[in-house]
Amino acid sequence: MVYPAEKFVGQLLNERYRIIKQVGSGGMGDVYLAEHEILHKKLAVKILHVEQSKNREYVERFRREAISASSIGHVNIADVSDFGYTNEGNAYFVMEYVEGHSLAEELREKHSLPLEFAIAVASQVALALYSAHGKGIIHRDLKPENILLTEKDGTYPFVKIVDFGISKIRHSMLEPNLRYHTLTKTGAVFGTPEYMSPEQAAGEEIYAASDIYSLGIIMYEMLTGQLPFYDTNYMKILSKQQFDIPKLPSAVNPEITGDIDAIIMKCLEKKSCNRYESMLQLLGDLKAAYIRHGLESKLNLAFVFNTGTVQSINPLLVENPYDREIKSILDDTKKRGEKVTMDKGGAGSLTLKIAVIVSLLTLGVFAVWSYQNKVNKPIVAERTQLPKPEEPKLQPEKKPEQPQPVNKKKAPAAAPQKSSKKTMTLKVNSNIPGVRVYDRETGKTICKKTPCERKLPKAESGMMILGFEYDDFTIKPMVISLDRDMTVNLNLKTTEVEQ
Numbered sequence: 001m002v003y004p005a006e007k008f009v010g011q012l013l014n015e016r017y018r019i020i021k022q023v024g025s026g027g028m029g030d031v032y033l034a035e036h037e038i039l040h041k042k043l044a045v046k047i048l049h050v051e052q053s054k055n056r057e058y059v060e061r062f063r064r065e066a067i068s069a070s071s072i073g074h075v076n077i078a079d080v081s082d083f084g085y086t087n088e089g090n091a092y093f094v095m096e097y098v099e100g101h102s103l104a105e106e107l108r109e110k111h112s113l114p115l116e117f118a119i120a121v122a123s124q125v126a127l128a129l130y131s132a133h134g135k136g137i138i139h140r141d142l143k144p145e146n147i148l149l150t151e152k153d154g155t156y157p158f159v160k161i162v163d164f165g166i167s168k169i170r171h172s173m174l175e176p177n178l179r180y181h182t183l184t185k186t187g188a189v190f191g192t193p194e195y196m197s198p199e200q201a202a203g204e205e206i207y208a209a210s211d212i213y214s215l216g217i218i219m220y221e222m223l224t225g226q227l228p229f230y231d232t233n234y235m236k237i238l239s240k241q242q243f244d245i246p247k248l249p250s251a252v253n254p255e256i257t258g259d260i261d262a263i264i265m266k267c268l269e270k271k272s273c274n275r276y277e278s279m280l281q282l283l284g285d286l287k288a289a290y291i292r293h294g295l296e297s298k299l300n301l302a303f304v305f306n307t308g309t310v311q312s313i314n315p316l317l318v319e320n321p322y323d324r325e326i327k328s329i330l331d332d333t334k335k336r337g338e339k340v341t342m343d344k345g346g347a348g349s350l351t352l353k354i355a356v357i358v359s360l361l362t363l364g365v366f367a368v369w370s371y372q373n374k375v376n377k378p379i380v381a382e383r384t385q386l387p388k389p390e391e392p393k394l395q396p397e398k399k400p401e402q403p404q405p406v407n408k409k410k411a412p413a414a415a416p417q418k419s420s421k422k423t424m425t426l427k428v429n430s431n432i433p434g435v436r437v438y439d440r441e442t443g444k445t446i447c448k449k450t451p452c453e454r455k456l457p458k459a460e461s462g463m464m465i466l467g468f469e470y471d472d473f474t475i476k477p478m479v480i481s482l483d484r485d486m487t488v489n490l491n492l493k494t495t496e497v498e499q
Contacts, residue, residue, distance in 0.1 A: 008032060008047060014084050017045055017094060026163075028052055028062065029090075033097060043081075044098070048091040059091050066093040068137050068164035076128035078148070078162045098160045100150030103218070106157075107144055112225035112253065115260070116290075116299040117157065121147065122219050123286045123304045124159035129215075130279035133208040139164060140206065142214035143195040144221070155303060193237040194227050198270050201238040209272035212282060216267025216275075223260070224252040228268065242270070259289055273474055424458040424482055427451070430490035432470065440467035440477055450490065458482055 008019045009032070017034040024031035029048040036043060052058035063083065070080040082094035103121060106113070113121075125147060129139060139146075141163060152158040191200055197213035200206050220228050228246035231237050249264050250256040263285050269275045276282040287305045290296070428437050430450040437446045446466070447454055456464070462482035468475040473492060480486045 008086070011086070012037065013045065013086060013092065014082075017043060017082075019045065028058065029092075034094070042097040042099075044078075044095050045092055046095065047086065050088060050090055053085075053090045062091050062093070065164045068132075069095065069162075072128075072132045072135060072137060074128045074131045076124045076159045076161060077132070078160045095162075096160075098148045098150050098162075100148055100160075102145050103147040103149055103222075104144035106149060107221065107225070113222045114298070115223065115293060116295040118219060118222040119286050119290050119295065120157055120299055120301055120304070121149070121159055121222065122215060123283055123290075123301060125161060125215055125218075126279040126283040126286065127304060128159070128161055129208075129211050130283065133211070133279060137164070138206065138208055139211050139214075140200065141191045141195075142211055142218065143192050144218060147218070153303075155300070193234055193241070194230060196238065196241050197272070198242040199272060201241040207272070208278065209275050212267050212275050212279060213269075213272075215279075215282070216264050219264050219267065220246070220249055223256055223264075224249050226252060257293075259292065263289065273476070422458050423455045425453060425485040426456050426480065427453045427485075427487040428466075428490065429488070430470075430492060432492045435468050435470040435475070435490060435492075438467045438469070440465040456482060 006022065008030075009021060011019050013019065013034070016037050018037055020033045020035060022030055023033050023044070029046050029052070032045045032047065034043045034045045035041065048058065048062050052062070066080045066083045069077060073079070078095050078098060080093050080095045083092070085091055125142070129142075132139065139161070142161075146161060146163040148160040148162060149157040150160060193201070195214045195217050197206065197210040200210050217228060229237055229240040229244060231240065246265075246268060248261050250258070250261050263282070266285075267275055267282065276285075283304075290301060290305070295301075426446070428435070428447065428450050433450055435450040436448055437450065437452065438444060439446060441464075446452075446456075459482040463479050464482055465477055465479055466488070467477050468490065470492065475490065475492065478488065480488065
């Protein structure tokens with residue numbers, strides 16, 4: 001039997017929660033405004049549909065949502081306080097009631113939002129999900145509908161994240177006797193296509209970097225008024241998320257400056273290892289932009305960027321090893337936040353924006369950091385550059401000793417010597433053969449399998465960013481010089497990483 005949503009209005013659940021009215025609806029259940037019978041406190045009650053309540057997998061996902069939200073304990077995440085069943089057998093949970101509206105509604109009304117508003121929303125989401133990721137929880141369905149905006153202590157917008165229904169949480173938080181691995185199968189796609197990361201769209205295993213990608217899309221939408229990828233066909237959107245490169249935000253909205261372009265495009269990297277290493281690093285760049293653009297006078301975000309507040313809003317972080325990282329990244333961004341002059345239009349502006357993006361990507365490669373895409377099978381790629389070989393003696397030095405007739409016969413053989421001045425030799429070895437080597441800027445394959453040796457165009461002071469692919473391993477990219485012969489040795493090692 002299918003019960004109408006209004007059926008629960010007026011009911012008293014668990015002798016405590018009086019249902020007042022329906023305030024929302026979704027695919028799995030409905031949300032109601034309720035009041036605690038004794039405390040007279042407003043609460044929200046999410047009730048699972050009766051059909052889903054008969055399905056163990058749906059009930060388990062519903063329970064996971066309650067566990068995820070309640071265990072994080074962050075001020076920017078709607079807290080869950082109770083879980084139970086109605087008399088009809090519908091599973092439900094009780095959470096704090098947020099008086100306000102969703103970011104999706106804000107965007108429908110205003111289309112695009114001011115920079116200070118977008119940074120305020122993105123910073124609070126980043127900080128909340130950094131706390132979630134530290135507890136092994138990944139949201140996996142971050143979108144404007146799941147970001148609620150309210151006012152708190154005179155601050156607006158104040159963010160509350162909801163709907164962890166398809167979140168991924170570590171097994172230590174769950175009952176060990178249940179087969180949780182059956183809930184998400186390899187190749188299965190969960191989430192909202194317009195906000196999915198490439199790896200999520202491909203049905204691959206996902207990690208915290210997937211939430212960073214989704215937040216990048218939300219920032220893009222807030223500042224431009226449109227999505228980077230959209231189509232009426234579900235599968236085409238998934239394909240675009242995996243393979244298409246979005247327009248620069250500034251190409252859609254000329255008011256966007258190069259540094260903001262760089263932040264968003266870094267979040268939207270196709271390879272997860274090229275995105276921000278954590279939400280906290282993204283938060284550091286958002287703080288630098290906030291200072292650089294002088295936004296303090298428009299919106300006070302001290303409650304987000306003040307490191308003391310970071311600890312006070314989540315006491316669990318006081319003894320957390322992330323504390324030192326929080327302080328160093330958030331405090332040191334003041335140096336990067338010095339004001340600079342940037343044009344907001346014209347060819348000079350575009351050149352500057354491209355230069356900023358290239359500079360950030362190059363610095364990222366030189367730092368040689370990568371996000372561990374495969375927790376169970378991460379790879380550390382070590383590279384060793386062999387000593388520069390001695391320059392071979394040039395053929396012309398021997399020519400005077402040769403008779404003139406012999407010289408003429410040898411002339412054709414001298415051609416490779418002349419061309420060698422214009423090429424360099426790249427050798428790539430690996431302890432596990434079969435690694436694909438490619439140019440990360442163009443995607444062009446240099447050699448299909450290692451070990452290999454290739455001739456490349458020689459260029460004084462030239463550089464190339466090499467990328468490597470092997471099965472499901474993550475191998476760090478590296479930069480090589482094109483002005484001399486190079487040998488790269490890849491040492492692929494499986495390491496134990498604490499989850």
